[in-house]
Amino acid sequence: MSIVKEELKLNHLRQLEAESIHIIREVAAEFKNPVMLYSVGKDSSVMLHLARKAFYPAVLPFPLMHVDTGYKFPEMYTFRDELIKSIGAKLIIHKNEEAMANDMNPFKYGTDKCCAALKTGGLLAGLEKHGFDAAFGGARREEEKSRAKERVYSIRDEFGQWDPKNQRPELWNLYNSEINEGESIRVFPLSNWTEVDIWEYIKAEEIPIVPIYYAQKREVVMRNGVMIPIDRSSPYTSPKEGEEVLIKNTRFRSLGCMPCTGAVESDVTDIDGIIEESKLARKSERENRVIDLGSDSSMEDKKKEGYF
Amino acid sequence: MMITNEKNDFDILRFTTVGSVDDGKSTLIGRLLYDSKGIFEDQLAAVQKTSGKKGFESDEGIDFALLTDGLAAEREQGITIDVAYRYFNTPKRKFIIADTPGHEQYTRNMVTGASTAHLTIILIDARKGILDQSRRHALISSLLGIPNFLIAVNKMDLVDYSQEVFEKIEADFKELISKLDLANANIEFVPISALKGDNVVNAGSKMPWYKGSTILEVLEGVDVQSTLVDKKFRLPVQYVIRTDNAEYPDYRGFAGQISTGTVAVGDELISLPSGMKSKLKSVTALGADTDRAVAKQSVTLVLEDEIDTSRGDMIVKIGEEPELRKEFNANICWMSETKFEPRKKYLLKHTSNKIKAMGTEINYKLDINNYDKLAATELGLNDIANIHFKLLKPIAADSYKENRNTGSFILIDEISNDTVAAGMIN
Structure with a gap:
């Protein structure tokens, strides 16, 4: 039984x-x-x-x-x-x-x-x-x-x-x-x-994901405590004058617009590593999204205006 | 079948907590989140930024209540207005908390949170004993058919961790619920201090006289799935999937989420209300077809014969048919500021079915504090009553007591489109 x-x-x-x-x-x-x-x-x-x-x-x-x-x-x-x-x-x-x-x-x-x-x-x-x-x-x-x-x-x-x-x-x-x-x-x-749950399900169902969720060496600059990725093909994703460009092993926990999405330092290159990191994370995945850092009710205000 | 290849003992428990200002509900949830590491540092920091103006601080210097109040208005006023959902895991289980306010004016929020709960935590302040709020909470939990009750006698630190106080409250509560229909419910009492952490996640050393489980041990131990699997098979049809290609020529599948029971290839099935019969041929799934399906799975069934079945119908096993009902009595919670009108036509949504319905008579209204049945001619926001309903067409329905899914409905006002009532069929 x-x-x-x-x-x-x-x-x-x-x-x-x-x-x-x-x-x-x-x-x-x-x-x-x-x-x-x-x-x-x-x-x-x-x-x-x-x-x-x-x-x-x-x-x-x-x-x-x-x-x-x-x-x-x-x-x-x-x-x-x-x-x-x-x-x-x-x-x-x-x-x-x-x-x-x-x-x-x-x-x-x-x-x-x-x-x-x-x-x-x-x-x-x-x-x-x-x-x-x-x-x-x-x-x-x-x-x-x-x-x-x-x-x-x-x-x-x-x-x-x-x-x-x-x-x-x-x-x-x-x-x-x-x-x-x-x-x-x-x-x-x-x-x-x-x-x-999302990561465990991606693993269980073998769902394809954007490769930048995995760690790689990447040029970054520090802006307001957030590690912003650099791509020199556009002026908006290039380093600003006086900014020090660092090369770091990084990945992204959540993806948004390049100028406003911070990377996290990581060496993880497979799905099990991502699951482990998410379980151990002491900060929410939106910690590096510049959009949320405005005020205590930043997201509520944006939703009231029609944002998702 | 696919599901057997996975580790299946890590499942989900949904529970609800009800409480008002000062009874320690937010502290308890904050404590569970914090001690099981279900809260993130940056979310904690954002809260601490606005902290310092109200509430109780724990030994760790955190006002746990601020963690659970999501809306700006709630944080400003220091109250919980709405249902908030929280998540945490332990190595045993994933938990979903429906956190609802306890004041009488928020009865509808309590009902909402209770509707999907497998377990309810009823908090009682050890200094105050059973109050109106506890009575309301017990009644709503029993009306909504929550199968597990956890009575947490909180603030034991403020009554010197007294065994006598705890046992008095336990006896009083048992007396209270003897008036409710809780014969099949599993009921546990736990003495706790949410603020100090005693018997929440860890037992602590203050109450050696208590030999029972901690809150978390109770939450981890409750069985929620077996009872659903053991019931009669019910599949409300949501969607008919059709396609025609080389792999699936002239394909027709009936999609829906199985409410209860199990089904296997070869089972003799009947579609209601049409009464057409067939056998299960296969269960379609991306990847590979399977030969069996169980309660709570969202599936697509393929039958041996072409039968006329569409959204709103229910597929069940022959010999286990629910009644087709055009009239019934139901307990309802009225959720709108606009009063209930006898004989007015509302839209009744039951499983995947929408049908015109009217309440012809108020059988009685419940006094939610002392459980008396009162005569009533009208119903307003938060009232709980028993009403006689008539439907335009019959529906295949079970009683709510037998099946929380095929025995429940909502009423929708056709003009405002608001959800005006939650109903439970007798």
Whole structure:
């Protein structure tokens, strides 16, 4: 009896997987025009893999959208294009062309304004342009304290804004998909996953990831205590005058825009090493994301403006 | 099948904690996170930056409450408004905490947190004994069918770690819950000091008279999966997957998350409400098909015959069919500021089904502090009541007592689109 039961048990990854697939299928069934936000990072990679499992052997019933700021790592673009080709999904690449033509950058305008224009602005315009009524995002509640209070189905008004005081109760696995004209929802199928869960699942399912999650020798400069990577092909990722360029063995725990994403020192070159490092980490994976360092309620403020 | 190749004893326990200002709930959660290393240094530092204006500090100099209050308004006011979800692991298990406020005005948040919980921690202040809050909490936990109760008698350090105080509270609580339907629940009492850490993660040396488990030992030991696997097989159909290619010619699979039970190739199945019958041919999975599936897995089933089944239907085993119900009584928690209106049509979402429904009669309203059944003509925010419902079409439903998944529903207001009630079918 007990032997049979052991075989019938699901471990934490299979429980999380089942919950996420249930959410993804609900959205596909109940919304007219969903889209999956794909940002090339590890969470997006897991979310996309779960979506493929959810509808296998059929193809994804919705497109993917990458809100591209133009400042991502070169390795991210290469990875994205190869992966999309190999799985045969439909990918929309949306950019805030106007802001990019006007040279929006974090140095002249500051990280907050740059993010607002290229990420939040790009996202809202992209959703509106295609009339998407539901957008999947790979955010997890563990990442940040305001995310810990956000629902799996996060209702946004016409401006894409989140109102933390006006959230619908969410009970059992019953999600309320009713929205009014102009409203949309953001859906977070990975809400209950932690960073370690993500890495363990990537290992278990052999999901491909961008190679810069692994350590390599890299030129970096120290800016406000954050180790920023250098790429001399663009003025925005080159060292500034007077900055000392160091060569360090580093990797990235989370991926964003190159000028605003810090590296961590590491010698880890395989998935087991990453899992070990994540388990031992005493700092959250967003410690090196310049966007979060603004104030105690930085993320909550951005979400209220329409950010993921 | 794939799942047997993995180490399966590391699973997830979801539990809920309810509490209001000063009862030590946030301190307990902070202590669990901190002692099990579930909190990051930079998150701790961000909190310490805003600390120093309120709350209790532990021996480590940390105001644990600030760790768990996520919204700016909560940190400013020093209160918990909403449900917050927290995560931590031990070598045995992954834990998901639904942290909810305890005040009566937040009953709906308590209900929300309790809906998915396998275990509830009820905190009682050793100095004060059982208060209205404990009574409400016990009632909601029992209504929501939480199978495991952990009664944590906190602040034992402030009553000289007295065995007598603890045993008095234990006796009082047992007396209280004798009025509730908890015959099948597993109930444990633990004397603790969340602030000092006694009996939370480590036993400590202050209460040698207590021979039971610490909070963490209870959390690690509770079995949550066997009971789901042992129940009747239920698969609410979420999505019909169709494709036609060389590997899967003219493919039709029924996708959904198995609520309870198990299913294997060859099992005789019936789809409700249509009543059409077939056998399980295979379980499709990316990688390799399998011949069996179990409770809580999200699966895609392929049947031997072409039968008419779509989203909202339920696939079960022949001989284990649930009743098709067009009318039933249900306990509900009203969650909206707009009052409940008898005979008004609401949208009822039950599994993957949405159907028009109306509450025709309020059978009674519950006084959540003393459990009396009261006559009522109207219901407002946070009220808990028993209502008679009529549905436009019948649904395949179990009683909530038998099955928390196929016995639950939400009500949606068709104009505001708000979720206005949580329901549990009798």
